[in-house]
Structures are given as structure tokens and as C-alpha cells.
Amino acid sequence: MGGIMNEDIWHGHKVIMHIDMDAFFAAVEQKINPGLRGRPVIVGGPPDSRGVVSTCSYEARNYGVHSAMPMKEAYRLCPDAVYLDTSGGKYTYVSVRILNILKRYSPNVEPVSIDEAFVDITGSYERFGGPEKLARSVKEDIKREQGLTASIGIALNRFVAKMASSSSKPEGLVIIPPQEVKQFLWVQPVNHLWGIGPKTEIALKNIGIYSIGDLAEESEGRLKRMFGVMGPVLKGMANGEGDDGVRLCTEEHEAKSMGHEHTFHRDTNDPDEVTGLLMYLSDRVSRRLRISGCEGRTVTLKIRKSDFKLVTRAMTLNVYFNSEKVIYKAAKKLLLGNKFLDHPIRLIGVSASNLRKSEGMIPEIGLFDNDTHNGTGKIDQLLDNLRDNHGEDSILYASTLRF
DNA sequence: TCTGGGGTCCTAGGACCC
């Protein structure tokens, strides 16, 4: 160590690795079912549904299919593809195994989503012979043990690492040394920057900013006037400045809201159909609250109308709740009180927010007495027990059976 | 082609309190 040849280009910087699984859901399906290998696989539901593509295999991408594309359009482009529903359990199982692989290389692993994670390898890369050797070893482990490929980016902070991994999918490995961050960023279009979506991209183009390099040169004052607090942050990112702190997966992540939503196969304002779904969604939300030991105080009803316009109405209660009855009652009040049934509805959603951890005590109450301090009754407890022992769909409210 | 479902964060206005 110490010779000029070995001088550490990372000295004084963190070394952050971003791992992104290639076409994750589709790749898992192809791994489980060898008959799907080499074929276009589209995960996201039946081809005639109103959904969008969640993930598709690279074979499907050759037909122009990509994620977030409406299912019906994917079908038009690639009618011979295999269409699959997403099935959470399988993917979570593989995801946990991949996180365990990553933990061999550093304890500082931050899962971003089911198929992505950041790893702070500042303190461990030397042990593996440098960042590149470490990354190659990670990819080999994932390939050998899970039969899947990943793309990896390494840089001095999280968002540059993420952009590095995105820049060479699939099976990529891109390392951006601290000295080369600006060259890497500035030639790219501005919408490649994390946090710049379609709206911001248009606003930036309107003032002549097309590349990240353009953004880096724009005056901070102008950006602040246009984008508020985000303005200067964006300029900083264009110059490679960003958060390099990795949040450990051992740190408890407290959810801020929990919700479920569903799009009807056809728009409807049939009261039975709408309230039936509302009951189902309320049930799902209350169940999630209880499983995670949370209570909420605010119920939000979300309605997407036939014209695709989104409306939300919220109600904050005086008491915390985690029972289906309380959520449903509030959601129904919001539905009827705002006359949402006067016009056809495309989607409804129910969510709970203003969350806190429940107090542990469960008061002694009668079977049909559901009006306890937090709204949890014996019936809910019975349902929880049934589902814990026999599965999530072992019991449903009668009115939810149609779904 | 007609646009999912799970979230987070930010903004802005109004009610209300001191």
C-alpha cells in the first residue's frame, strides 16, 4: 500500500454500491419455470386488463414492450408473450436471499425496493481487493445461488451509484470514480436525474435546459424561483452532490400510511359494487394495521373518475382505529357525502394515515361488542387468528366474494 | 394504446389558538 500505483482514488469519499436486479419479476418467473426461458414474459396481469406492465423480460422488450405500458398496448405489440400476474410471495422470498448475499460484503445494506439496494462498502472494499472485484463477486454469488443477473453501479453517493447501475443494464457494472462524476453526469439528459419526472423535465426544457450539464450551469436564484426548495437541490445533484448515508435495514422503518386501491374492470357507480369493494379495501387496510401493530387516525378515500381525474377526501377521527368497521364507516361517509356515486367511478382507494404504534393491551369484551377504545373487537381478532392459521383468503366478508 | 398499486414528500390555504 502507499505506492503511487496503489493510491486510493476513493480517499476522502464514501464508496456506495447500488444493485438493481435485471427484469426482476420476469427473471424470477423464468428461473422457476424453465419453459419460459428465452420467451417474452410480461408480468402485470391478463392482456385484456386495465393494468400496466409491471416487469417484462428482455425478450419482450425487443418488441417495444416496457414497464408502465398499458397491458392492452403490450398485447398489441406482443400477443404471443406469456402473460403472468404478479405474485408477491415468490419475489419477496428471492429478494430476502439477495439481501443476505449483500450482507456478506458489508453490514450497511439499505433495501430500496424489492429488487434494489444500496450498500456502503467504504469500510470493506479493501478486504475484497477493491470495489470492482467486490462487485464482480456479488454478481457471481447472485448468479450462482439465485440464477439471476444484476446490474451494479458504484460511486461516491447514492444517486450517482444508482445512475451508474441504470446506465448499463442488463448485467452491467459501472464504476464512477469521484474525479469523473461530472463528466459522467453532464452529458446525460436532464430527466435521467433522480427526482426529475415528466413535469419538471418540460419546465426545464422551457428554459433551455436539456442536459444535466445545462442544469449545473443554471443560476441558483432562477431554479429556486421555479422549483422552491428543490431548485438548489437539483443544481447540487447536477454537480454530483447528494446524500451518501445508507440507512441500515436493521433500523425500524415506520410507515406513514397504509392503503389499498382497486380499478374496476368497467367504470361503475352501482352502489352495491362500489360499497362492496369499499368494504373489501377497508378490511385489507385494517388487517395490515393490526399485523404491523399500528393504529391510524385519518381515513382517506381516493376516487378516480371516468375522465381519469383523481380526487381525494379525508377525515381525521377523534380516536385511533385499526378495525374494518371504523374504516369502512368513515370511507362510506366520504363516498356518499361527496356524492361520488352520481357519476361512474374508475378506481377507489382507502388508506389510513396519522399512524402510531398500538398500545399492547387488548381489553376484555363481548364477541359482538366492536366498540372498544381503538375499535378492535373480538370478531376482528377471530378473523386474524383464522387467517394466521389458514391463510389470507380463508375468510372474507360475503360482500367481498365477487372480487 | 388509454393510462396499476404501493408509497413518500412538498405546497398551499383555511381554521383555530395565543
Add this chain to the structure above:
DNA sequence: TCTGGGGTCCTAGGACCC
């Protein structure tokens, strides 16, 4: 007569990410 300034809570909408 007119009418402050700060703070919190709540609601609604919107941008963005995976």
C-alpha cells in the same frame, strides 16, 4: 375604526419513485 404575527393541525392536490 381596523386588523399582527407565529404556530399547529387539517385537507386537497400534485410530482415523483418503484
